[in-house]
Structure formats: C-alpha cells, structure tokens
Amino acid sequence: MNPYNLFINGQDVAPASGNYFDVLNPSNEQLYAKVAQANSADVEQAINIAKSGYKTWSKAAPKVREAALLKAADLIEQQGMARLLDILIDESGSAISKARFEILYTVDLLRTAAGEARRLYGDTFPNDNPDRISMVLRHPLGVVAVVSPYNAPLALLTKMVAFPLAAGNSVVIKPSEETPVIALEFAKMLVEAGVPSEVIHVVTGFGLECGAPLVEHQDIDCIALTGSTQTGQHIGGVAMKRMVKAQLELGGKSAALVLPDVDPKKAAAIVAQGIFTHGGQICMANSRVIVHSDIYQDFIEALKAEAESLQVGDLRDDNTIYGPLINRNAVEKIQQHVDSAVAAGATILTGGSVKSGLIYQPTVLVDSPNTCSAWTEESFGPLTNVVKADSLEQAIDIANDSKFGLSASVLTKNMNWAMTAVRGIDAGSVHVGMHSFQSNALAPIGGSKLSGVGRSGGAYSTEEFTDVKWVSIEVNESL
Numbered sequence: 472m473n474p475y476n477l478f479i480n481g482q483d484v485a486p487a488s489g490n491y492f493d494v495l496n497p498s499n500e501q502l503y504a505k506v507a508q509a510n511s512a513d514v515e516q517a518i519n520i521a522k523s524g525y526k527t528w529s530k531a532a533p534k535v536r537e538a539a540l541l542k543a544a545d546l547i548e549q550q551g552m553a554r555l556l557d558i559l560i561d562e563s564g565s566a567i568s569k570a571r572f573e574i575l576y577t578v579d580l581l582r583t584a585a586g587e588a589r590r591l592y593g594d595t596f597p598n599d600n601p602d603r604i605s606m607v608l609r610h611p612l613g614v615v616a617v618v619s620p621y622n623a624p625l626a627l628l629t630k631m632v633a634f635p636l637a638a639g640n641s642v643v644i645k646p647s648e649e650t651p652v653i654a655l656e657f658a659k660m661l662v663e664a665g666v667p668s669e670v671i672h673v674v675t676g677f678g679l680e681c682g683a684p685l686v687e688h689q690d691i692d693c694i695a696l697t698g699s700t701q702t703g704q705h706i707g708g709v710a711m712k713r714m715v716k717a718q719l720e721l722g723g724k725s726a727a728l729v730l731p732d733v734d735p736k737k738a739a740a741i742v743a744q745g746i747f748t749h750g751g752q753i754c755m756a757n758s759r760v761i762v763h764s765d766i767y768q769d770f771i772e773a774l775k776a777e778a779e780s781l782q783v784g785d786l787r788d789d790n791t792i793y794g795p796l797i798n799r800n801a802v803e804k805i806q807q808h809v810d811s812a813v814a815a816g817a818t819i820l821t822g823g824s825v826k827s828g829l830i831y832q833p834t835v836l837v838d839s840p841n842t843c844s845a846w847t848e849e850s851f852g853p854l855t856n857v858v859k860a861d862s863l864e865q866a867i868d869i870a871n872d873s874k875f876g877l878s879a880s881v882l883t884k885n886m887n888w889a890m891t892a893v894r895g896i897d898a899g900s901v902h903v904g905m906h907s908f909q910s911n912a913l914a915p916i917g918g919s920k921l922s923g924v925g926r927s928g929g930a931y932s933t934e935e936f937t938d939v940k941w942v943s944i945e946v947n948e949s950l
C-alpha cells in the first residue's frame with residue numbers, strides 16, 4: 472500500500488516528521504490508508520507558497536478563475552465519479568446513495584462558485600459634496616485556512632475551497648484526520664483543472680499538531696471551519712485574537728415540529744430520512760422531534776415502524792440508508808447518550824444498541840428529559856428524541872430550548888402555523904414540509920447560537936471570503 476503524502480505546490484511531499492498515520496475503513500476497522508502526518512514545518516511551507524500564489528491568483532481575470540472551477544466540475548462529473556464514490560464509501564463509511572448525492576452537490580457547488588468569480592461587486596453611494604465620488608471596492612483576503620470535518624468530507628470541503636478560490640484567495644486545507652484521502656484527491660483534480668499549484672495545498676494530520684499551527688499562523692488571513700462547536704469556539708478565539716475573519720459552521724440539535732394537520736405516517740417517513748440519513752452524522756439531522764399531542768401516539772408508532780424497516784449496513788447497496796459510524800468513539804458517545812437518557816427517565820422506542828461493528832441501530836427515545844445529554848448535546852449518530860407538545864407555541868418554545876440554532880423543520884399544511892413557526896424558531900434555516908437536512912449551493916447555510924458564525928453558499932460565501940474598501944475621490948483641480 473503506497474502511503475499518501477502531503478500535496479504542496481502540486482507535488483506529493485513527504486512530511487517533515489517522516490511519520491504517517493493510519494486511516495481505517497469504518498466498515499471493517501481495517502487499514503484503509505497510511506497518510507502523511509504534517510506538523511508546523513509542513514504548514515509553514517504550504518503557507519509560504521500560498522502567499523506568493525495569492526499575488527498572481529488574486530489578479531487573474533475572473534474568466535480564468537471561473538474556467539478552472541467549471542473544468543473541475545466537468546472532471547468530477549465525467550471522470551472522477553467512480554473513484555470519488557469508492558473513497559467516500561471506504562474512507563468515510565458513506566452509503567452509495569449519500570456518496571452520489573455528495574458528489575453531485577460538489578459539482579453544483581463548483582459551478583455556483585465559478586459564477587461568483589464574475590460577481591465581486593462593489594458599490595457607489597452619494598456624497599453631499601458634489602465634487603466627491605464615493606465607491607466601494609471588493610477584494611479577496613489572502614490565504615484562507617480551511618479546516619474540514621469527516622461527515623461530508625468532499626462537499627463541505629468544496630464549499631470552503633471553491634468560493635474563496637473564485638474570489639481570488641489561495642487556500643491551505645487541513646482535512647479531518649478521519650478522511651484525508653478524499654481531500655487529497657479533490658485538490659489534485661482542482662490543479663488538473665487549472666487552479667495554479669501555488670494556490671491550493673493540503674496538509675494532512677491532526678488538529679493540534681497540524682490544524683493549530685495552520686489557523687494560528689500570522690500569514691493566515693481568514694479561517695473557514697466546518698466542525699464541532701468545541702473546535703469552533705477555540706478557533707473563533709484564535710481568529711478574534713488575530714482579528715481575521717472566521718466562518719464557523721458548527722454543531723446542531725435540529726428540531727422537527729410535527730403539527731396536528733399532517734398524516735402521521737408521511738410525517739414519520741420524512742423525519743426518519745431527516746435523522747437516519749448517513750446514520751445521523753449530519754449537522755442538520757432531526758435529532759429532536761416535537762409532536763402535537765393530537766397525533767403523538769400515531770406518529771411514534773409510525774416512526775418506530777419506519778426505523779425498524781430501514782436497511783443499514785451494505786454501503787454499496789442503493790437501498791442502504793447508512794452504515795458504520797466513523798469510529799469507536801462515535802459509537803461510545805451515542806451509547807452513553809442513550810444510557811444516560813434512560814437512567815434519567817427516557818424510554819427506548821426502538822434501537823438503543825450496536826447492531827454490528829460500528830453500525831448503531833436506528834434509535835428513537837421518547838420522553839427524554841430536557842437536561843439529559845441525548846437532548847442537549849449533539850449525538851451525531853442515528854438517535855432522535857421525541858417529545859409531546861400541546862400547542863404550537865409550546866412546540867416553538869421546546870424547539871428553542873437548545874444551545875444550538877442550525878436548522879429546523881415544520882411539518883404542516885397550514886401556512887399560518889408554518890409562518891408562526893418560521894418566525895418563532897431561532898435557527899439559521901427553517902424548512903416547511905421537509906426535514907431539516909437540506910442543501911442548496913445558493914442558500915445561506917449556517918447557524919445561530921452555538922451553531923456558528925457566518926453563512927456559506929453562493930453570494931453569501933463571497934461576502935465571507937472578501938472584504939470591502941471605501942474609496943473616495945475629490946474631482947476638482949484645486950490640489
């Protein structure tokens with residue numbers, strides 16, 4: 472098995488330490504790849520080259536940046552599909568349906584970002600002095616540190632890379648230590664598509680040894696992190712200390728409100744997709760469900776039936792909804808959430824233990840107290856909690872009883888109820904008639920409260936990865 476090196480300046484580069492770490496295939500917990508373990512010396516090298524690459528890339532014509540991103544999308548669509556599918560399945564434990572969706576979303580993101588290269592709009596505004604002209608110029612930031620998670624390791628990385636590149640920044644990527652191979656493959660495709668090799672680099676390794684020296688480096692001009700709230704709070708502090716922009720997309724505990732006018736079976740099917748897709752390893756997963764008491768009993772019976780009918784395990788089968796969690800720690804965390812909820816008075820409606828290997832059963836808890844970790848913390852696994860509410864107002868209050876504010880879902884046909892919930896729920900997005908896990912390359916995705924700072928997607932990403940400069944001009948001959 473050939474080890475994977477760092478990808479710096481278009482080259483495979485051995486790590487300064489000479490060390491390689493093991494990446495396991497979560498389906499069998501066997502070795503999937505040996506990957507270079509970067510430290511601050513490697514990070515320094517990548518940043519220095521990215522800094523000099525920025526000078527030319529930031530001045531490249533928009534059509535040049537646009538063409539490279541469009542070509543990357545074409546390469547993935549026409550040649551990369553099979554290879555990327557295999558990596559997502561074997562490295563990150565993605566079911567093939569999720570992996571396919573992720574790759575198509577990646578293509579969409581690249582094309583959307585390509586369009587943004589031509590939209591670095593500025594502005595003008597009136598001045599009371601008729602001899603003065605005021606304008607606002609938009610410009611890229613410099614070198615962006617991109618720190619990515621394991622759960623959708625291609626699409627979420629693309630989001631944090633394609634938009635900064637479109638705006639003329641250079642990037643140094645620190646992918647999750649669980650899923651470095653997909654990031655290496657992606658960066659190589661971008662260079663093949665025409666992104667200059669000085670402008671995109673991948674340093675693989677661990678958070679403290681590789682991620683920390685990257686985000687703390689004095690030549691980093693912006694930090695993009697998609698990851699846990701704990702990491703986000705730390706990196707946010709680092710960014711504020713250096714006064715650089717930080718886009719932080721963090722954890723969630725997204726609520727689904729199930730109101731009394733819906734068919735409980737149809738609502739249960741939507742909620743089951745919203746929580747069990749990719750085994751709940753989705754930041755916007757419907758991990759809390761608040762059901763109106765009028766249909767509560769029918770709903771929980773239907774959700775139990777849905778959960779028990781799901782196909783889990785064989786990642787290469789199109790009907791499989793999820794397979795293994797990423798690692799043993801993830802399994803232990805969800806088991807601890809279930810056990811402590813039960814100890815606090817919750818009831819297991821279905822599931823509640825490991826099925827086999829790292830595959831955890833689709834699990835539904837009812838009556839979880841709002842103090843137990845299954846309710847308050849992100850489980851990031853196939854676990855949801857269902858509670859009852861007697862009114863819409865009470866359901867909204869329960870939804871807002873969380874330190875997170877990423878996404879929410881409202882299942883109703885009544886538009887007055889829907890809009891009352893949309894206005895009342897404190898979250899970065901609210902989806903009506905759908906589950907809370909939605910994506911769109913143009914949408915402003917992000918959260919309130921501890922779910923993060925900033926928004927990503929389309930023009931919202933351009934805003935994050937650029938800055939503006941006020942320019943005023945005195946138009947007279949008096950100087």
Ligand code: NAD
Pocket residue numbers: 618619620621622623627645646647648676677678679681682683686697698699700701702703705706720721722723753754755849851877916917918922923
């Ligand atoms: P994580 O926070 O453990 O790791 C994310 C990345 O940060 C990894 O690359 C890790 O190595 C790095 N890192 C850790 N400590 C660091 C440090 N001190 N300095 C620099 N880098 C450091 O997250 P994860 O477990 O990989 O991903 C799952 C989390 O991501 C969940 O909480 C999930 O909700 C969140 N997430 C959020 C969104 C969103 O859009 N809001 C999307 C996907 C995932």
